[in-house]
Amino acid sequence: MRFTKDHEWVAVEGDIATVGITAYAAEQLGDVVFVEVPEVGKTVAQGEGLAVVESVKAASDVYAPVSGEVVEANAELGDAPETVNAAPEAGGWFAKLKLSNPAEVDALMDRDAYEAFLATL
Amino acid sequence: MSTDDLKKTPLFDAHVAAGARMVPFAGYAMPVQYKDGVLKEHLWTREHAGLFDVSHMGQARLRGENPAKSFEKVVSADYQGLKAGKQRYGVLLNAQGGIIDDLMTARPDDDGLFVVVNGACKDNDYKIIAETLAGEATVERLEDRALLALQGPEAAAVLAAHVPEAATMVFMDAKALTAFGVPAIISRSGYTGEDGYEISVPASDAARIWNTLLEDERVKPIGLGARDSLRLEAGLPLYGHDLDETVSPIEAGLNFAVGKSRREAGDYLGADRIAKELAGELARVRVNLKVLEGAPAREGADIADADGNVIGKVTSGGFGPSFGGAIAIGFVPPAFAVIGATLKVIVRGKPAAAEVVASPFVPTRYVRKL
Numbered sequence: 001m002r003f004t005k006d007h008e009w010v011a012v013e014g015d016i017a018t019v020g021i022t023a024y025a026a027e028q029l030g031d032v033v034f035v036e037v038p039e040v041g042k043t044v045a046q047g048e049g050l051a052v053v054e055s056v057k058a059a060s061d062v063y064a065p066v067s068g069e070v071v072e073a074n075a076e077l078g079d080a081p082e083t084v085n086a087a088p089e090a091g092g093w094f095a096k097l098k099l100s101n102p103a104e105v106d107a108l109m110d111r112d113a114y115e116a117f118l119a120t121l
Numbered sequence: 122m123s124t125d126d127l128k129k130t131p132l133f134d135a136h137v138a139a140g141a142r143m144v145p146f147a148g149y150a151m152p153v154q155y156k157d158g159v160l161k162e163h164l165w166t167r168e169h170a171g172l173f174d175v176s177h178m179g180q181a182r183l184r185g186e187n188p189a190k191s192f193e194k195v196v197s198a199d200y201q202g203l204k205a206g207k208q209r210y211g212v213l214l215n216a217q218g219g220i221i222d223d224l225m226t227a228r229p230d231d232d233g234l235f236v237v238v239n240g241a242c243k244d245n246d247y248k249i250i251a252e253t254l255a256g257e258a259t260v261e262r263l264e265d266r267a268l269l270a271l272q273g274p275e276a277a278a279v280l281a282a283h284v285p286e287a288a289t290m291v292f293m294d295a296k297a298l299t300a301f302g303v304p305a306i307i308s309r310s311g312y313t314g315e316d317g318y319e320i321s322v323p324a325s326d327a328a329r330i331w332n333t334l335l336e337d338e339r340v341k342p343i344g345l346g347a348r349d350s351l352r353l354e355a356g357l358p359l360y361g362h363d364l365d366e367t368v369s370p371i372e373a374g375l376n377f378a379v380g381k382s383r384r385e386a387g388d389y390l391g392a393d394r395i396a397k398e399l400a401g402e403l404a405r406v407r408v409n410l411k412v413l414e415g416a417p418a419r420e421g422a423d424i425a426d427a428d429g430n431v432i433g434k435v436t437s438g439g440f441g442p443s444f445g446g447a448i449a450i451g452f453v454p455p456a457f458a459v460i461g462a463t464l465k466v467i468v469r470g471k472p473a474a475a476e477v478v479a480s481p482f483v484p485t486r487y488v489r490k491l
Contacts, residue, residue: 030346031160033440034416034447036469052469054417056159056440057346 001089002105003114008065009089012105017066017097019050024118026088030055032081037073038095044068044103051094053084066104069098130176131267131327139342147240149177163304163322163442166313166351167483170273171343179243180266180321183250184233185258192226192234195253195390197370199380203228208295208308212370212378213238213246218391218398219366220373222246223358227295229306235295237268237319239360267327272317272351274486275339280307280318283333287318291460292487299354301330312348313433314355314485353448354375354441356409356480362420363407363436363450371398372452374407374480398404405433405452410466412438414471418466424451425472432457435466444482449475 002010007025011018026032034054043062044050051062073095077083084092099105109117127150136143141152152174154162162167165171183192189200198211208227214218222242227235238246241261271280280290284300287307295308306321322330334340347360358373360365369391370378379395387396414420417440424433438449449466457464460479465472 030158033160033442036416052416054440054441056163056350059416059419063263075176 002065002108002110004063004065004108005117006063006065008062010065010105010108012099012102015102016071016101017068017105018093019062019065019095019097020093021053021062021088022114023088026085026092029053029060030057032084035077035081035084035094037075037077038070040070042070044070044097044101044109046101062094064097065108066095066097067100069100070089070095071098072096123172125130128177131172131324132174132176132331135328135331136174136342141342141344144345146345147177149240151177152342154344154346155342157341159344159350159364162341162343162347163350165341166273166315166343166347167443168274170271170275170279170317170340171313171347172331172339172340173270173348174267175270175319176267176324176327177240177248178268179236179238179240180263180268181236181238181247181250182233182261182263183236183254183258184261185254188233188254188258188410189447191223191254191257192250193383193389194310195249196224196226197379197383197389197392197395198226199382200226200234202380202382203234205231206294206296208293208310210375210378211366212375213249214370214389214391215366216390217366218361218394220364220368220370221249221366221377223360223364223378225308225310226307229295229308230297232297232477234268235306235321241361247252263321265324267324269320269322269327269331269334270311270317271320271334271340272311272313272315272343274316276315277488279334279337279339282337289491291491292316292489300308301326301333307316309488312357313351313354314357314481314483315351316486316488327393350439350442353437353439353450354444354481354483355485356450356482357435358407358450368452369398371395372403372405372407383460403455406455406458408451408453408458408477409482410435410449410451410475411478411482412449412466413463413474413476414470416446416468418449418468418473418475422449423467424453426457427463427465429465429472431467432464448482
């Protein structure tokens with residue numbers, strides 16, 4: 001799993017990247033009450049808005065940590081947005097992207113680097 | 122803004138010790154939530170009792186021969202007719218009939234009027250009130266007092282254990298009395314739609330009283346995040362969002378803030394516009410919207426008619442934890458403000474159906490008689 005400074009995570013299998021937000025981000029957001037996931041077929045560039053996650057208080061953008069085409073969105077979040085809080089780095093994933101530039105993944109932080117980054121916040 | 126530049130209420134240390142997330146609000150460092158988070162805090166208040174620090178709000182005394190008469194030049198409520206031991210909602214108006222602030226005025230004893238105003242507006246309010254009262258009455262800011270709100274269905278039982286007199290009060294009663302061993306002003310009112318009290322106490326005793334109330338297992342501290350979702354469900358407008366200097370009390374559906382005797386006399390700032398609006402000349406009115414699909418519509422979202430023409434804006438919106446869905450307050454021309462009508466809210470460029478519904482979204486539980 002790789003991480004961004006915006007607190008997204010990416011897990012890569014072959015050329016498919018699963019994207020979610022980290023436990024730290026979920027905790028900061030508070031109780032998630034609505035998730036807007038992207039449509040399948042949408043192409044996103046690294047850093048572009050991929051999803052929107054809403055807590056009682058506010059809406060927050062989730063940015064694409066890598067570039068690619070959306071091949072699947074997590075439909076279960078429609079009925080169970082709280083999964084983002086319960087299992088942010090597992091069942092609370094937002095979308096799967098077909099990587100258009102796999103090299104982007106290598107440039108992201110690994111777990112140790114992300115933990116070190118969190119310690120600076 | 123760093124929290125160092127912010128003012129602190131007498132309960133700042135108590136909030137930090139309780140694990141609150143502190144944010145800037147009205148120039149103060151205030152708790153937006155505690156460890157439980159907004160959703161649980163909201164639901165706790167609806168089921169038990171929530172304790173809020175609202176010491177950022179302005180508390181003042183108006184004194185003089187007839188301070189209510191002077192005050193009435195800039196507020197449309199009937200404060201000369203306010204009986205001893207009662208509190209009444211009002212709006213401070215500008216010359217165009219727009220709302221400078223909304224406020225509560227009480228006659229808790231024979232020491233003039235006790236006024237509570239919004240924290241973000243208080244400096245400007247006091248300046249206007251002092252100018253209005255000049256030569257006739259005085260305004261004294263009570264900087265040495267804190268304000269707590271205890272809200273929820275168990276609030277009455279909790280407070281009665283410490284202050285038996287509180288149980289004899291009904292909604293909008295306000296009394297000066299000795300509570301927790303100190304001079305207090307207690308009103309049976311609040312900003313959640315629930316039964317409850319607002320309790321003004323000396324700042325020096327605030328932390329002790331806060332902790333005493335929290336010793337009761339029915340009580341949890343509640344942050345500003347849940348205060349906002351609770352008031353939204355109760356259909357209560359928030360100054361700076363649903364109300365501002367362009368909005369009149371009639372547009373905002375606050376007709377009750379314009380006293381009957383005051384309508385006839387028309388003897389206050391902005392009375393011309395308000396008389397016209399009461400006669401039906403209204404450009405826009407406040408509506409409550411239930412968002413039927415998609416994401417919550419938040420402040421600033423456009424409201425459109427069935428054909429997609431933009432007709433207004435959302436001024437407050439979010440998720441209602443007790444309502445169980447997305448709700449919003451906004452303003453539209455009166456022709457569209459029909460209960461049951463379907464409008465659209467535009468969220469991130471996408472239109473979603475929203476139904477005009479009656480206020481409040483969640484039934485209020487004020488105790489109007491014992």
